[in-house]
Amino acid sequence: MNQPLAASQADALLTALCDHHTDNISTEPHYLALLREAESYSRHDKAAHMTPDLAPYSLLGMQLAVLHQGNLLSAELYPRLKQAESDTLNWFKTCFDLPHAHFSHGGSDNNLQALWQSRDYSSSGRKIVYASEARHYSIDKACRILGLDLVLIRCDVDDRIDITALETACRKRAPLAIIMTAGTSAAGAVDPIQPASDIASKYQSWLHVDAAWGGALLMLPEHRDSLMRLTQLDSVGFDPHKSLFQPRPCSVYLSRHAPRHSLQTDYLNNTPSDRVTGSYGAEMFLPLWLNLKILGEEWFYQQTRARLEQAQLFSELLRKRNIKTWNGGSGIICFEADGEAFDTLVASGFLSKAKMNQNTVYRAVFAGIRTQAEALFRVLPLSP
Ligand SMILES: Cc1ncc(COP(=O)(O)O)c(C=O)c1O
Structure with a gap:
């Protein structure tokens, strides 16, 4: 009953x-x-993309969401639903140490939201946005929509933003916003957030962390401290539907700054806030809320640790075979290999291909509880 x-x-x-x-x-x-x-x-053994297995009570949560068709743009009609939403958001607010949060449809919406909020918040008139060459393409889309100028900063060999190049760019032209990626789409690399926060603070720029994939790692109590120390972090986007075992759509946007209410309607009691997401309801959070109520937050941390361990084990198995491997730390393993046999695995969904610093690599994504390093390793066409 609880499983699909x-x-x-x-x-x-x-x-x-x-x-x-x-x-x-x-x-x-x-x-x-x-x-x-x-x-x-x-x-x-199928690990091509960010498609997690679902937490055990997700189906029941979806069922509840379907039964409860409430639209939280008119939240006063649905006090119980609103409470479930607040309870779930409070968990994220505590983990990321940011006071404002709302659910959204995904990482792309969150990146647009962050840049929109940064543009409205700033009185500087700046238009430059710095992000690394490994940023997600939704940053490019958001800049185009908002009329901002995206400038790409080179990456190091591990796909992380080159912090010296970022500092040099800021010195030449102070940006409106700096985007850090926690878990790049290709390699799962985590940009150096702490030094970037010092730079953002120095140049009075908005600092957004695109943690669509890597947010689950940042939420772990053992990693949280490094994020909490960031006094200049302005916003974070995180997709539980990528790495926290949730059905789509489940995404959260968090900010240090209260949302503006610049829009008017003549049919809602409360003025809506300036957010990309329009009407929304239980589908975005009830599966997560139910799993949290029944299993507790520790269950999520343990599952995240387990999938990161599987990713680490997979990279060790590859290294033992002298295969050049990258482990960005957030559950994606990239590696170099030759041969059509690997491409066959890509075509059948076991692996994917990605680019790191212009080089093509194979990529295994440990998104699910089910994905096992040894099972995936066994299907690789390696000589005995
Ligand atoms: C780092 C990063 N940011 C943003 C996104 C976009 O997320 P969504 O597909 O939920 O809009 C992705 C998608 O893979 C991503 O990897």
């Missing part, structure tokens, strides 16, 4: 439900292929 139905069970259920229709969906080839496609990723 297996494809065969979903098939049986739909067949029973659709029995009274003349065209039974379970005989429809596209529908069957869809079920098979979903099931083909329920394995220990």
Whole structure:
């Protein structure tokens, strides 16, 4: 009941439900292929992308969300739902030590939100945004939408922003905002946030951390301190639907600054805040809320540690075979290898390919509880 139905069970259920229709969906080839496609990723050894297994009570949480169609733009009508939302947001506020937070649809929205907020917050008229060459492309989109000028800063060999190059750029032209990535999309590298915060403070620039992928790592009590010390951190975006075992959409935007309320409507009791996300409801947080209530936050930390350990083990197994390997620390392992056999694994969803400093590497993403280093290692075409 708590886990998503297996494809065969979903098939049986739909067949029973659709029995009274003349065209039974379970005989429809596209529908069957869809079920098979979903099931083909329920394995220990498929690690191509950021698609986590779900925490145990997610399905029940989704069920609750479907039953509760409340729209939290009119929160006064749904006090219980609002309370569940606040309880869940409070966890994130504590972990990231930031006072303002809201749920959103994803990391792209959060990056747009951060740059929008930074532009409205600043009276400097600056338009420059600095981000590393390994930033997510949603930063480029956000800059285009907002009319800001994105300048890319080179990365070091491990895909992290070159902090000296960032400082030099700031000295030449102070930016509106600096973007740090905690968990780059390709290599899972974590930019040096603490030195960047000193630079942002010196040049009075907004510091946004795109932790869409790496946020789960930053939330761990053993890593939190390094983030808490950041007095100049202005905003963070984090996607529990990537690395905290949540169904999509579940994303959170946090900020040191209160949102503005510059917009008016003639049909809502309360003025909406300036946020990218429009109407929204339980789907963004009830699965997480329910899992938190039943399992507690420690469960999430343990699962995160477990998947990071699997990633570490996978990189050790590769290194033992003298394969050049990068472990960015947030659950993505990149490695160099030759041969069409590896490309076949990419085509079938075991691995993906990515670019680090213009070089193509293979990439394994440890997003799920299920993904196991040894199982993935066994499918690699390596000589005995
Ligand atoms: C670092 C980073 N930021 C932002 C995003 C965009 O997130 P979303 O797909 O939830 O919009 C991604 C997606 O992979 C990402 O890796």
